[in-house]
Amino acid sequence: xxxxxxxxLCNLSTMEKPLETIIVDSILDAIADxxxxxxxxxxxxxxxxxxxxNRAHVRRAxxxxxxxxxxxxxxxxxxYVATPTPQDARDVFQARRxxxxxxxxxxxxxxxxxxxxxxxxxxxxxxxxxxxxxRSAAVRLSRGFHLLLGRVGRNPVLLRYLEELTMRSSLIxxxxxxxxxxxxxxxxxxxxxxxxxxxxxDAAQDLLDQHLRHIxxxxxxxxxxxxTGALSMALRRDAR
Amino acid sequence: xxxxxxxxLCNLSTMEKPLETIIVDSILDAIADxxxxxxxxxxxxxxxxxxxxNRAHVRRAxxxxxxxxxxxxxxxxxxYVATPTPQDARDVFQARRxxxxxxxxxxxxxxxxxxxxxxxxxxxxxxxxxxxxxRSAAVRLSRGFHLLLGRVGRNPVLLRYLEELTMRSSLIxxxxxxxxxxxxxxxxxxxxxxxxxxxxxDAAQDLLDQHLRHIxxxxxxxxxxxxTGALSMALRRDAR
DNA sequence: ATAACACGAATTGTTAACAATCAGATAATA
DNA sequence: TATTATCTGATTGTTAACAATTCGTGTTAT
Numbered sequence: 001x002x003x004x005x006x007x008x009l010c011n012l013s014t015m016e017k018p019l020e021t022i023i024v025d026s027i028l029d030a031i032a033d034x035x036x037x038x039x040x041x042x043x044x045x046x047x048x049x050x051x052x053x054n055r056a057h058v059r060r061a062x063x064x065x066x067x068x069x070x071x072x073x074x075x076x077x078x079x080y081v082a083t084p085t086p087q088d089a090r091d092v093f094q095a096r097r098x099x100x101x102x103x104x105x106x107x108x109x110x111x112x113x114x115x116x117x118x119x120x121x122x123x124x125x126x127x128x129x130x131x132x133x134x135r136s137a138a139v140r141l142s143r144g145f146h147l148l149l150g151r152v153g154r155n156p157v158l159l160r161y162l163e164e165l166t167m168r169s170s171l172i173x174x175x176x177x178x179x180x181x182x183x184x185x186x187x188x189x190x191x192x193x194x195x196x197x198x199x200x201x202d203a204a205q206d207l208l209d210q211h212l213r214h215i216x217x218x219x220x221x222x223x224x225x226x227x228t229g230a231l232s233m234a235l236r237r238d239a240r
Numbered sequence: 241x242x243x244x245x246x247x248x249l250c251n252l253s254t255m256e257k258p259l260e261t262i263i264v265d266s267i268l269d270a271i272a273d274x275x276x277x278x279x280x281x282x283x284x285x286x287x288x289x290x291x292x293x294n295r296a297h298v299r300r301a302x303x304x305x306x307x308x309x310x311x312x313x314x315x316x317x318x319x320y321v322a323t324p325t326p327q328d329a330r331d332v333f334q335a336r337r338x339x340x341x342x343x344x345x346x347x348x349x350x351x352x353x354x355x356x357x358x359x360x361x362x363x364x365x366x367x368x369x370x371x372x373x374x375r376s377a378a379v380r381l382s383r384g385f386h387l388l389l390g391r392v393g394r395n396p397v398l399l400r401y402l403e404e405l406t407m408r409s410s411l412i413x414x415x416x417x418x419x420x421x422x423x424x425x426x427x428x429x430x431x432x433x434x435x436x437x438x439x440x441x442d443a444a445q446d447l448l449d450q451h452l453r454h455i456x457x458x459x460x461x462x463x464x465x466x467x468t469g470a471l472s473m474a475l476r477r478d479a480r
Numbered sequence: 481a482t483a484a485c486a487c488g489a490a491t492t493g494t495t496a497a498c499a500a501t502c503a504g505a506t507a508a509t510a
Numbered sequence: 511t512a513t514t515a516t517c518t519g520a521t522t523g524t525t526a527a528c529a530a531t532t533c534g535t536g537t538t539a540t
Contacts, residue, residue, distance in 0.1 A: 054495065067307045076501050076522060095397040102338040157335040161401055294525065316492060316531050
């Protein structure tokens, strides 16, 4: 009985996550940061070596990533970072509008002052990253804003879908975004936060809807150049 | 080269699906038909024996079902059919409203005459099942209507979420539905179809939203009696 | 009589070896 | 020379054996 408690405390102290989660998150982060490009092969042996673990663990991790639709699994040929088509992009962004507008209304209804404060802190971080020209951090923080909003909305079902959709969005933006595109205009996030603080549900929803349409409008289809990057390089957090 | 073609033709002729898919669909169907009740343990050995296959296949199938949130996986203790809480139910139905209203608008915009015809055929089947008092078939067909609508909407992303949400809804209804509840009032499906055929987007969306609210209102929380059923019985398609 | 303990059976988790399939290179043929 | 066939190395898929944990049962002590 107390043995279990000891193990629990041990886990708390070392903060060791389940191995599969580490692999999934690493790959997800690498994709969100655009260190892993669409079309890159994710070999089982290579990942096993990188994470110093069994191939079975890698296999399960790739399975959940496949369920997320962020990697494609070709039978007998391996797993590859998904290459979303323009139609995929339209479908994903329509789904985001459907889900995030509702999330936004929830956020307006339920946001505490702590939530607002957290959003403000996040906005400051975004501004900082944008100011220092750290594109990778900017992309990650931009996604983080939408996820934070999702958490304020307090609907785990919608939040889970949002996690997947923002992930696929990162892939899409990495594939199709034009260089000039201001990925997530910072002041749009700010104005959304303002509307939430003002408890103006319709305004917040409308701002978010327009924000998502702006992002979608900023991606240009036509020159699909899925650059294949080296796996071991991409998964190092300090790369780039 | 032609060897591959032979294998392909062979697969086509026998229509053999991947094994994992068979297991997943069987369990999913059993849950949708309410032959598998919330809380039922899904032992790996038991399922391996039932499907005459390796334990690894069962394990992967249970993994994807866990990703669908229709089974809960307790480490070192096994997989159990999920037992949604009342809060889960509210979250699921809010997500359904968010997603299905958009699906519905897509359907109004894109439905072909063949789509309308398919919907009418389905409505007839629903009426038939309702008339003959086949509750199991009625539940399955009711879900089928929403899925058919999802296919007409032609957004695979939203359709996949809808599949998961209707599955969880089946579980929820099986857990909490009152006997008197008309699960999906048939004429509501009919009126939605009428609105789609009339290309009245707002009316169709409104009818669907109200329809989902009616379903949600029909479930009563308070007496949670998650009946545990026998596994081998539940998975036989002719059971009940 | 109840609660804590210990043991054994059953179940889940992990690992490694084996089989099947695919990609690329080499050789053979028209 | 271009095309096809074959062979080889590498990668994925499958299976079974092993290790670790949990659950039920019977026992013991208070």
